[in-house]
Amino acid sequence: xxxxxxxVGSLNMDLVVRSPRHPQPGETxxxxxxxxxxxxxxxxxxxxxxxxxxxVKLIGRVGADAFGNSLIQTLANDGVxxxxxxxxxxxxGVALITVDGAGQNTIVVVPGANGELSPPDLWSAASAFExxxxxxxxxEIPVLTVAYAADLAHRHGACVVLNPAPAQxxxxxxxxxxxxxxxxxxxxxxxxxxSSPREAARRLRASGARSVVVTLGDQxxxxxxxxxxxxxxxxxxxxxxxxxxGDAFIGAFAVALAEGRLAREAAAWGNAAGALAVTRAGAxxxxxxxxxxxxxx
Numbered sequence: 074x075x076x077x078x079x080x081v082g083s084l085n086m087d088l089v090v091r092s093p094r095h096p097q098p099g100e101t102x103x104x105x106x107x108x109x110x111x112x113x114x115x116x117x118x119x120x121x122x123x124x125x126x127x128x129v130k131l132i133g134r135v136g137a138d139a140f141g142n143s144l145i146q147t148l149a150n151d152g153v154x155x156x157x158x159x160x161x162x163x164x165x166g167v168a169l170i171t172v173d174g175a176g177q178n179t180i181v182v183v184p185g186a187n188g189e190l191s192p193p194d195l196w197s198a199a200s201a202f203e204x205x206x207x208x209x210x211x212x213e214i215p216v217l218t219v220a221y222a223a224d225l226a227h228r229h230g231a232c233v234v235l236n237p238a239p240a241q242x243x244x245x246x247x248x249x250x251x252x253x254x255x256x257x258x259x260x261x262x263x264x265x266x267x268s269s270p271r272e273a274a275r276r277l278r279a280s281g282a283r284s285v286v287v288t289l290g291d292q293x294x295x296x297x298x299x300x301x302x303x304x305x306x307x308x309x310x311x312x313x314x315x316x317x318x319g320d321a322f323i324g325a326f327a328v329a330l331a332e333g334r335l336a337r338e339a340a341a342w343g344n345a346a347g348a349l350a351v352t353r354a355g356a357x358x359x360x361x362x363x364x365x366x367x368x369x370x
Contacts, residue, residue, distance in 0.1 A: 076206030082115020083213035112356035121324020136165035223250035248281030308348035321350035
């Protein structure tokens with residue numbers, strides 16, 4: 074029987090506007106639509122995994138406000154265990170997202186309560202790690218908390234998946250506890266100074282990550298590990314909104330690992346889930362179900 078998945082990460086309310094293109098500095102454009110969606114990389118990845126059949130526990134922080142209440146309820150509706158999502162007396166995190174006419178996005182994140190998630194909070198939530206197969210993290214919470222979570226996960230025998238987004242410098246002490254480092258191409262380039270995904274993956278493995286999976290958008294996925302390297306071609310779909318493509322990938326990858334599947338099959342799952350997610354608007358509303366994933370595969 075598959076173990077459960079722990080996601081340690083962020084919860085945001087996404088404030089999304091659509092415009093014909095992204096504005097230049099100092100420029101004002103008229104947009105065509107404004108909507109709010111539940112988001113945050115941690116919450117998105119938790120929901121992505123839960124919709125694909127994973128048993129998911131989320132550890133995070135939101136504000137004691139309307140956005141926080143809404144985010145917790147939405148997660149519960151998707152079957153995510155929110156017992157370790159606490160409400161604090163600071164604002165819930167938000168993401169300001171602009172989506173252009175081609176479905177490409179720019180995002181500015183204000184962490185809010187996410188910035189308050191600390192190593193002592195994880196110590197208090199240590200029981201959530203017991204029996205976990207996979208622990209998933211991102212970088213919209215303090216990196217010291219991420220490093221502590223990775224160490225705690227390994228002490229409990231769980232596989233560690235790190236999505237280094239938004240990209241920032243990573244200590245070797247953190248990378249040595251990462252089983253699967255999953256950046257997108259710009260993040261991999263930032264972390265290594267290498268525009269070539271293959272060279273970036275090689276350098277990230279040399280820095281300590283056991284396996285590196287680089288998501289390449291409409292160019293598919295590259296995986297590099299002890300078995301060598303493999304690239305997966307993209308699924309050809311009509312792009313509406315790319316906001317949660319990476320989160321869909323991570324959620325699917327984690328579920329596949331939790332079910333005992335090998336890394337390359339997990340990457341194929343992630344590749345398909347990401348393709349499905351870009352065909353719909355919004356972050357969590359775009360995340361696919363298990364039936365949809367299996368049909369595409």
